[in-house]
Amino acid sequence: MSRHSVPGSTPAITAVDLVKTYPGRRGKPPVKALDGLSFGAAAGSVFGLLGPNGAGKSTAVKILSTLSRADSGIAEVAGIDVARHPEKVRASIGFVAQKSVCDPMDTGYENLVLAGRLQGLAGSEAKTRARELLARSALTEAKDRLVKTYSGGMARRLDVAVGLVHRPAVLFLDEPTTGLDPEARADMWDEIESMASAESMTVLLTTHYLDEADRLAAEVAILDGGRILASGSPDELKRELRGDAVIIGVALDADPARARGVLERIPSIWEVSCDARIIRARTDDGAAALPQALAALDAAGVAVASATLARPSLDDVYLRHTGRAYSAADAQEVAA
Template identity: 65%
Template sequence: MAAPGTALALEARSLVKTYPGGRGKPRVTALDGVSFGVEPGTVFGLLGPNGAGKSTLVKILASLSRPDSGTALVAGADVARHPDQVRRLIGFVAQKQVADPMDTGRENLELAGRLHGLTGSAARARATELLGRFSLDASADRQVKTYSGGMARKLDVALGLMHRPRVLFLDEPTTGLDPEARSELWAEIERMAGAEGMTVLLTTHYLDEADHLAGRLTIVDRGRVVASGTPDELKAGLHGDAVAVELRETTDVSRASEVMRRVAGSADVTVEGRQVRVRTADGAAVLPSALAALEQAGVVVASATVARPSLDDVYRSHTGHGFDSAAGADVEVAA
């Protein structure tokens, strides 16, 4: 928790949000009592499938939506009572490009600065600073429509930083970027949180990104917080190894599940498609016995692996499904 007298950078207290179900159907619950707190200077990873309540939560924290009940605070400011104050405290970088493609990078930044109340000279100085910081100075006076995907994404982040926000919301910041551009943006996010003490709320569908960047993670599923902690804490909470077998035929899944449960001596078995996974204390010792038992049961195995706990294992443990499949779930109800 934050030091005495220091406000948390982000705080949610028992947030509830529902939407009309439509055509006489019951209301849809997007958030069901969500609570968490984030200390200043933290990269806070918010994970969850589409439809879990993640987007609704971000909209409430950014003053774009109001909860039915509960409280949301940004740097101690109540989002519902003081939305204008909150908007001065935050930067928001949406997943879709926000820069005007017909203007230059410099023109986009200077306009954003003026909209945030900077004087002309201050906006020009800040734009020049950010163009250099994101290695866009050589392209500053080109139309944004000529930028590569990585350049356009870096410009979007720079736009969110023009007014020096205390909290920056980054929605899927590296989607579609090549490895080099992704690495550069990772380094900038780490620098903002470390050297500048900025709080970053990061939503991502890349678990390696969350593992690498986030100092703290919260997993939301079906409108509720199902897990919170540092990546290492969450992985350490899953004792033992994950043994996974990929089957040739989906008809063998039920039989394979029973065999794996019996051999591993564990009830922690999950099934996804043709893959059966079991958590056990010593995966290397269990795997040969499991393969022999599966062969004896007439189950044909295509591949098998043993791995230490990962964030995907954490996700599976708390939600019952893998992160890759969750990413393709239905989109949330719009605010």
């Protein structure tokens, strides 16, 4: 399965005008986590949900996976109404949470066999499926080791395998690579791609790594305030942004607001924004605009620590639609 191609138009996940409000705590007003959320994920694709702290990602996943109920709206997973038939939905989905559900005092093989039995597989079928998933996850050599001895990457691969043990139609992956080092993250990306293809299923991915969504998702949706601000394939969203991105980091003793003002006066540069000490802007001709920008900053006495020229990225898309740059801190949603 190509990460940027959607095999068919039939939605495996549908959300229509979902609304969810949590009561306020300690005299505070109610919090509207979802405010008419609507999107669809095609069968056989990887769909990425991106959004800042409090955007509604976790609430949406809880509703779609039957862990919570919407106040209003319609949600269907694998063609099943979530509110009317939650037990059928649970039989059709896998869920890989941020925290591991595996028993650290059991082996990887024992965890998978137990997961299979809990999902209704017969003993022999559960053992066969466990061996198959261990091989696919490159964990065969570690199958008889206690999970507490696994590395972070190995443990996450086992978590994903547990979510796949009953061959779900839809797999929910909630921040699957949080806390992993770069090498383990890359291995997990390969694992998700190969398993999604081999199992022919739909994957709903929440992540705070924009490069992860760019690599894995056929389509992404940017949430903010409980609504979808933008959706489409990563390439489609990036193509909406013409020109190049100019990213300038000002020195510690420089005034970012002054730097922003300098760049805003350059006619060939637009969409200038400031995030801490980072100034971002767009231009049609980066090769000509960057030297011009640096010269203008130098003339204004603004010291520059770094300067980068890049093609549009998902971070630029996120900035365009939310008005702020994306960061890991933005994406760590407060559990309601």
